[in-house]
Amino acid sequence: MKVISDPNQPTLVDRSLAAVWHPCTQMKHHESMPLVAITKGKGPWLYDEQGMALLDCISSWWTNLFGHSNPRINGAITEQLEKIEHVMLAGFTHPPVVALSEKLCALTKRNLGHVFFASDGASAVEIALKMSHHYWQLSGKPNKKKFVCLENGYHGETLGALAVTDVAIFRDAYGALLQDVFTTRSPDARKAKPGQSSEDVAKEAAAELAELFEKEHHNIAAIIVEPLVQCAGQMAMHSPEYLRLVRNLCNSYEIHLIADEIAVGCGRSGKFFACEHADIWPDFLTLSKGISGGYLPLSLCMTTEKIYQAFYSDQTQQGFLHSHSYTGNPLACAAALACLEIFQTEQVLEKNIDRAKDLANAFAWARTDSRIEHWRQQGMIIAFDVKNSALKNPKSFPREMFAKCLEEGVLIRPIGNTVYVMPPYILTADESAQMGLSIARALDKVLV
Ligand SMILES: *Cc1c(COP(=O)(O)O)cnc(C)c1O
Numbered sequence: 001m002k003v004i005s006d007p008n009q010p011t012l013v014d015r016s017l018a019a020v021w022h023p024c025t026q027m028k029h030h031e032s033m034p035l036v037a038i039t040k041g042k043g044p045w046l047y048d049e050q051g052m053a054l055l056d057c058i059s060s061w062w063t064n065l066f067g068h069s070n071p072r073i074n075g076a077i078t079e080q081l082e083k084i085e086h087v088m089l090a091g092f093t094h095p096p097v098v099a100l101s102e103k104l105c106a107l108t109k110r111n112l113g114h115v116f117f118a119s120d121g122a123s124a125v126e127i128a129l130k131m132s133h134h135y136w137q138l139s140g141k142p143n144k145k146k147f148v149c150l151e152n153g154y155h156g157e158t159l160g161a162l163a164v165t166d167v168a169i170f171r172d173a174y175g176a177l178l179q180d181v182f183t184t185r186s187p188d189a190r191k192a193k194p195g196q197s198s199e200d201v202a203k204e205a206a207a208e209l210a211e212l213f214e215k216e217h218h219n220i221a222a223i224i225v226e227p228l229v230q231c232a233g234q235m236a237m238h239s240p241e242y243l244r245l246v247r248n249l250c251n252s253y254e255i256h257l258i259a260d261e262i263a264v265g266c267g268r269s270g271k272f273f274a275c276e277h278a279d280i281w282p283d284f285l286t287l288s289k290g291i292s293g294g295y296l297p298l299s300l301c302m303t304t305e306k307i308y309q310a311f312y313s314d315q316t317q318q319g320f321l322h323s324h325s326y327t328g329n330p331l332a333c334a335a336a337l338a339c340l341e342i343f344q345t346e347q348v349l350e351k352n353i354d355r356a357k358d359l360a361n362a363f364a365w366a367r368t369d370s371r372i373e374h375w376r377q378q379g380m381i382i383a384f385d386v387k388n389s390a391l392k393n394p395k396s397f398p399r400e401m402f403a404k405c406l407e408e409g410v411l412i413r414p415i416g417n418t419v420y421v422m423p424p425y426i427l428t429a430d431e432s433a434q435m436g437l438s439i440a441r442a443l444d445k446v447l448v
Pocket residue numbers: 120121122123125154155156157226231232260261262263264288289
């Protein structure tokens with residue numbers, strides 16, 4: 001534990017380190033790594049007690065779409081607060097959950113016409129896995145119970161979601177607790193050999209998947225993928241061709257396709273759903289993170305009429321009996337509805353085309369920097385990798401880079417040697433440019 005500088009007057013940071021066990025953190029690292037106490041936010045800016053401003057380049061863990069303290073979202077939550085803050089969703093319903101479900105279904109052109117709600121992303125993944133598993137039991141194919149996931153994929157950290165996650169730092173300590181899954185090759189475009197395109201890599205990965213399906217389809221319930229970008233897996237991007245090929249294979253072998261759009265959904269990829277880039281619909285689609293604009297925990301799993309109907313019966317146990325206490329919370333749904341309204345009335349997806357160009361311009365320097373490789377972009381995500389030869393200490397690079405960026409007034413969290421930004425959809429061209437320059441300066445200080 002950090003030594004408190006003046007025991008009579010501990011700072012907010014001192015008190016936090018004494019009482020709060022922070023997520024995804026080796027707490028001892030805070031002996032040298034800064035912990036930032038945020039007391040205010042406005043637009044893309046976060047402020048600490050002393051008023052120091054930080055540009056939130058990663059949307060507070062990919063959740064914030066329209067800035068902190070957004071007047072329209074604030075207003076929607078406040079208005080809902082005066083009506084009903086929460087009511088259970090079993091046996092009851094309420095206006096925000098109905099309107100939100102209708103709007104989301106319409107966005108899929110009713111290909112996914114049923115929405116099941118939860119609170120965090122991992123729970124939405126659990127729901128998709130359980131629904132798929134249960135569907136095959138109900139359909140007289142109880143052997144179809146194994147899941148296929150992608151190398152380097154991430155789907156959350158509860159035990160079911162972690163089983164289909166292939167990121168060592170999250171998984172290693174808990175391997176003994178996890179169900180057995182098939183892990184198939186990632187279509188990560190960085191693997192392209194000289195002369196190969198990202199489509200070629202996608203085809204090779206899909207060919208390997210086809211072999212697995214051919215051999216094991218009797219035992220496989222579903223494959224889960226993060227469409228276009230494996231975000232926690234160092235922002236590994238792939239061609240939409242992969243999604244088309246996987247959709248076809250799933251059709252041929254009677255295997256569900258789960259599209260985990262928790263990070264890439266809600267416009268992040270350039271379209272509202274990343275699957276739209278490939279012109280396909282999955283059997284299950286999960287959303288969380290951006291859906292409430294980064295305001296309140298809300299997640300959901302959408303599915304098809306066919307799957308919904310398999311559960312529709314006089315038998316109680318044939319229903320999907322899963323639940324969470326805060327399922328479909330009205331305040332969170334009101335925030336999500338406000339976000340969908342902003343998308344519509346402010347032509348967000350159209351304007352993001354220019355915002356994505358601003359981002360590309362802001363990081364143009366990195367495309368030709370000899371210390372950097374694999375510059376890549378998908379919509380409102382830009383990422384690049386620092387070459388090993390430029391790293392002083394690969395293990396501590398993410399923390400050093402984070403700390404140097406704080407000094408420059410920008411919040412980023414590199415993953416391994418990957419630097420990325422994933423800002424809210426509100427940056428001005430000037431703010432984007434400032435972000436690019438600040439990160440370039442910080443990088444100069446950290447690299448050899
Ligand atoms: C963040 C994330 C999750 C897990 O969401 P939590 O709310 O953190 O549980 C699942 N899948 C993907 C693709 C994610 O990026």
